[in-house]
Amino acid sequence: MPQTNLWPRLRPLLARVERPARYLDHEWGAGAPAGDAFSFCMVYPDTYELGQANQAVRILVNAVNAADGLAAERAFLPAADMADLMREEGLPLFSLEGCAPVGEFDVVGITLPHELAATNVLEVLDLAGIPLRAADRAEDDPIVLGGGPCALNPEPYAPFFDAITIGEGEEATPETLARIRELRDAGAPRAAILRALAAIPGTYVPSLYRWRTEAEAQEAGSWAEPIEPGVPAAIERRVFEGFARSDAWEPTVVPYTEVVHDRLNVEVLRGCARGCRFCQAGMMYRPVRERSADNIVAAVERGLAETGYDEVSLTSLSSTDHSQIAEILARVNGACDGRGIRVSVPSQRLDAFGVEMARLVAGQKKGGLTFAPEAGTQRLRDVINKNVTEDDLFGAIDAAFAAGWRRCKLYFMIGLPTETDDDIKGIASLAQRAYDRAKAAVPPDQRGSVRMGVSVAVFVPKAQTPFQWDGQISPDEVLRRVGLLKRSVKYKAVDVHYHDPKTSFVEAVMSRGGREAADWVEAAWRRGARFDAWTEHFDEDAWREAATEVGLEPEAIAQVTREPGYVMPWAHVSTGVSTRFLALERRRAAAGETTPDCTFGACTGCGACPTLGVDNELAAPRVAPAGAGATRGADEGAPRAGAPEGGACHG
Amino acid sequence: MADPSLFRLRVVFRKAGRLALLSHLEVARALERAVRRAGLPFAVSQGFSPHMRIAFGAALPVGVGGEREFYDLFLTRYVAPAKCLEALRAGSPDDLMALECAYVEHAAPAASVAYPLSTYRVDLTAPVGEWPVPDAVTVVRKKKEKELAVAEYLAGEMLLADDGRSVMFALEAKPTGSLRPDKLVDACLALMPEKSRPQRAALTRIAQSDGTTTL
Ligand code: SF4
Numbered sequence: 030m031p032q033t034n035l036w037p038r039l040r041p042l043l044a045r046v047e048r049p050a051r052y053l054d055h056e057w058g059a060g061a062p063a064g065d066a067f068s069f070c071m072v073y074p075d076t077y078e079l080g081q082a083n084q085a086v087r088i089l090v091n092a093v094n095a096a097d098g099l100a101a102e103r104a105f106l107p108a109a110d111m112a113d114l115m116r117e118e119g120l121p122l123f124s125l126e127g128c129a130p131v132g133e134f135d136v137v138g139i140t141l142p143h144e145l146a147a148t149n150v151l152e153v154l155d156l157a158g159i160p161l162r163a164a165d166r167a168e169d170d171p172i173v174l175g176g177g178p179c180a181l182n183p184e185p186y187a188p189f190f191d192a193i194t195i196g197e198g199e200e201a202t203p204e205t206l207a208r209i210r211e212l213r214d215a216g217a218p219r220a221a222i223l224r225a226l227a228a229i230p231g232t233y234v235p236s237l238y239r240w241r242t243e244a245e246a247q248e249a250g251s252w253a254e255p256i257e258p259g260v261p262a263a264i265e266r267r268v269f270e271g272f273a274r275s276d277a278w279e280p281t282v283v284p285y286t287e288v289v290h291d292r293l294n295v296e297v298l299r300g301c302a303r304g305c306r307f308c309q310a311g312m313m314y315r316p317v318r319e320r321s322a323d324n325i326v327a328a329v330e331r332g333l334a335e336t337g338y339d340e341v342s343l344t345s346l347s348s349t350d351h352s353q354i355a356e357i358l359a360r361v362n363g364a365c366d367g368r369g370i371r372v373s374v375p376s377q378r379l380d381a382f383g384v385e386m387a388r389l390v391a392g393q394k395k396g397g398l399t400f401a402p403e404a405g406t407q408r409l410r411d412v413i414n415k416n417v418t419e420d421d422l423f424g425a426i427d428a429a430f431a432a433g434w435r436r437c438k439l440y441f442m443i444g445l446p447t448e449t450d451d452d453i454k455g456i457a458s459l460a461q462r463a464y465d466r467a468k469a470a471v472p473p474d475q476r477g478s479v480r481m482g483v484s485v486a487v488f489v490p491k492a493q494t495p496f497q498w499d500g501q502i503s504p505d506e507v508l509r510r511v512g513l514l515k516r517s518v519k520y521k522a523v524d525v526h527y528h529d530p531k532t533s534f535v536e537a538v539m540s541r542g543g544r545e546a547a548d549w550v551e552a553a554w555r556r557g558a559r560f561d562a563w564t565e566h567f568d569e570d571a572w573r574e575a576a577t578e579v580g581l582e583p584e585a586i587a588q589v590t591r592e593p594g595y596v597m598p599w600a601h602v603s604t605g606v607s608t609r610f611l612a613l614e615r616r617r618a619a620a621g622e623t624t625p626d627c628t629f630g631a632c633t634g635c636g637a638c639p640t641l642g643v644d645n646e647l648a649a650p651r652v653a654p655a656g657a658g659a660t661r662g663a664d665e666g667a668p669r670a671g672a673p674e675g676g677a678c679h680g
Numbered sequence: 681m682a683d684p685s686l687f688r689l690r691v692v693f694r695k696a697g698r699l700a701l702l703s704h705l706e707v708a709r710a711l712e713r714a715v716r717r718a719g720l721p722f723a724v725s726q727g728f729s730p731h732m733r734i735a736f737g738a739a740l741p742v743g744v745g746g747e748r749e750f751y752d753l754f755l756t757r758y759v760a761p762a763k764c765l766e767a768l769r770a771g772s773p774d775d776l777m778a779l780e781c782a783y784v785e786h787a788a789p790a791a792s793v794a795y796p797l798s799t800y801r802v803d804l805t806a807p808v809g810e811w812p813v814p815d816a817v818t819v820v821r822k823k824k825e826k827e828l829a830v831a832e833y834l835a836g837e838m839l840l841a842d843d844g845r846s847v848m849f850a851l852e853a854k855p856t857g858s859l860r861p862d863k864l865v866d867a868c869l870a871l872m873p874e875k876s877r878p879q880r881a882a883l884t885r886i887a888q889s890d891g892t893t894t895l
Contacts, residue, residue, distance in 0.1 A: 036698075040698070041879075043701055043743075044743055049701040049742065049743075050701060050702050050703070050706050053698050053699070053701060053702075054698075055697075055698060055699065055773060055775065056773075057710075057713065057714075057717075057773055283713060285699075285702055285706045285709070285710055286702075286703075286706055287706075287709075333716070334717065334719065335717065336713070336717070337712070337713030337714060337715070337716035337717035337771065338713065338716070339712070339713075339716065339731075339732075367724060368716075368724065369724040369725075369730040369731050369732060
């Protein structure tokens with residue numbers, strides 16, 4: 030059935046809202062309306078500016094459109110002013126390409142990019158007029174699929190989704206849609222479709238599992254009990270096995286209005302095996318798969334020509350770890366010579382080589398460099414397996430400031446397991462000594478412009494990591510430790526920024542909560558919580574009152590530390606990295622023992638490769654630069670990936 | 681600024697359809713990207729952050745379209761205008777389509793001030809019998825309210841079409857500033873009784889001139 034076109038109703042509203050460009054569609058590279066094809070609406074649960082450049086949106090829209098008989102469109106959450114106006118006017122959430130009601134799509138997919146997007150998921154469903162809970166949906170409502178990083182602990186979202194894909198969606202999503210279409214064509218009822226989806230590898234259908242009590246769960250080894258035979262007891266993560274060989278050029282929509290990561294993004298590698306113990310990304314994208322230099326350079330050239338972007342980012346968790354990165358950057362520089370194109374390379378490397386790579390693409394304009402030592406003392410860096418020494422950091426600082434950078438930001442976490450006040454003072458000491466090094470590397474007349482920033486985030490225990498059993502410190506304790514840090518920093522040129530511990534607290538609950546957390550999310554949303562990741566929108570009272578209303582003790586979820594034998598609420602979801610390995614890593618942390626990066630040497634037995642049947646796939650052998658500890662380094666994940674600001678590519 | 685070794689190409693384009701809702705900055709970015717997609721040999725500025733040598737004509741507000749807008753692009757070598765046009769058309773969305781290309785003299789006035797006189801047409805959602813014009817329009821500039829005398833900017837009359845469905849008028853940009861066409865139209869509409877007041881269906885700049893020549 031052709032979908033309704035809401036444009037005639039939307040058009041007059043656009044004069045009354047901010048930045049209408051985000052609701053227009055018609056961007057360069059945007060696809061066609063779904064028309065009569067089996068339709069999939071890919072939703073990012075935040076505004077266009079945040080979601081348009083999102084990798085999952087790009088990849089899945091492309092993958093679905095490439096499949097026979099399937100068509101994908103995009104949708105984003107309207108900004109608060111537009112959402113309010115739409116409710117006033119009775120206009121439902123619409124897709125971009127066809128400006129069709131999201132509720133008219135056959136299947137709606139919502140990605141779960143971070144822990145603070147939960148209330149936005151409900152905002153999406155409500156604006157779309159789709160019942161919030163899967164249990165309340167009628168036969169002709171869309172099937173609502175979830176996926177993304179937060180699917181690794183799907184429980185706080187479970188009741189809102191018909192099915193959740195665990196892991197990479199390149200193959201899983203088109204496969205799932207084709208199955209739904211087949212069953213819909215055959216007239217299968219919703220319940221039968223969901224049962225069939227549970228048989229697709231990597232697919233979790235929450236309604237087919239009973240939530241056990243704590244005692245039952247500890248006894249059974251899992252909280253989720255299949256309610257009928259044939260439903261898998263454990264769901265294993267999907268991996269796109271062909272990633273390394275697949276074309277690095279992906280058709281890209283070029284937005285009119287400015288968005289985050291508004292540039293050509295070429296994914297150069299997937300996965301990171303540095304093995305940082307707090308990092309979910311470092312566990313969930315294993316094994317490591319690199320695309321070849323030829324593939325990447327061809328994609329950059331084609332991508333720049335087809336999109337017209339003046340900036341390209343070679344994306345991954347840590348692109349300077351690519352075995353051919355020096356060759357890639359030299360060739361990319363050659364390809365964009367004289368065209369005013371900027372190149373950026375996210376990096377987790379904390380060594381002179383990483384700086385050298387940043388210098389290669391920085392040109393004359395040097396903004397700031399960021400490094401993430403994560404902890405202030407060697408003891409604590411060993412605990413978290415951040416395999417970086419002070420000498421590595423100072424080597425990187427020397428190289429950066431000698432090469433012309435004048436600003437540097439150091440990222441740390443506070444509240445890491447085993448942290449003491451000495452570790453906090455260690456942050457101040459490290460930052461000040463780094464500042465001294467930076468000054469010494471700079472000509473005397475320029476020393477006044479040297480700046481060292483310290484940015485501290487609160488440790489959030491993440492599901493599927495060695496620190497999943499560790500509780501978060503309370504917001505009050507965060508403030509005490511931040512106070513101690515601030516008092517310990519004596520230099521004026523070193524300034525300290527920190528994240529709001531109240532949002533980190535909600536993140537921790539969402540990260541570690543079981544199915545009961547879903548009621549809390551819904552109650553918070555009903556009290557007006559939405560856009561929780563936006564400081565100006567975060568409504569602490571809504572969350573607190575919601576907890577009282579549903580009888581949830583969020584402190585108990587966020588802050589309690591468990592023994593590594595305790596069965597966590599996501600035990601039925603497997604990333605391939607075994608719980609045994611996570612527990613072993615937790616014990617090594619306690620003993621201050623580190624674990625090396627398997628892409629530079631021997632397998633360390635995490636379990637991902639044998640379980641998933643995929644191996645590390647490197648474009649060339651990875652060789653440790655002489656004396657660089659970064660070869661054993663670790664990382665936290667994309668949002669905080671140390672990204673040197675790119676400069677212009679110049680001749 | 682004027683580098684005699686460069687070629688100054690004037691590109692006429694339209695800002696139409698739903699893309700009339702783009703801001704000046706959004707249009708500028710989109711045009712730069714179209715130039716890059718066209719693969720033209722554009723010049724790049726020297727300095728810390730090199731960028732494309734391109735200059736845009738007088739800005740249009742969000743929601744105002746243009747039938748003949750233009751920008752000047754500096755090329756490092758001569759490419760036949762017809763070839764430039766063909767390449768630009770292949771890289772442009774329909775609603776920001778390139779219409780004409782021609783080289784202009786380096787000595788010609790800068791793009792932003794080349795054509796101070798703009799003619800607009802506003803299409804209305806319903807016909808009106810007469811078109812009242814206020815003496816002054818209140819605008820907000822740098823967070824301060826300011827009264828602009830309409831006579832100072834309006835060149836000639838505001839002409840209501842015979843069918844009452846559209847109005848044509850010309851505004852002159854002054855070195856001290858200009859009166860936004862959307863603000864003027866809204867001020868006119870505000871003078872009508874609310875019950876019979878139509879809305880703007882579209883507001884479009886249909887011509888730009890310097891008093892003697894028209895773009
Ligand atoms: S199984 Fe071994 S080689 Fe594969 S990711 Fe884990 S540690 Fe590395």
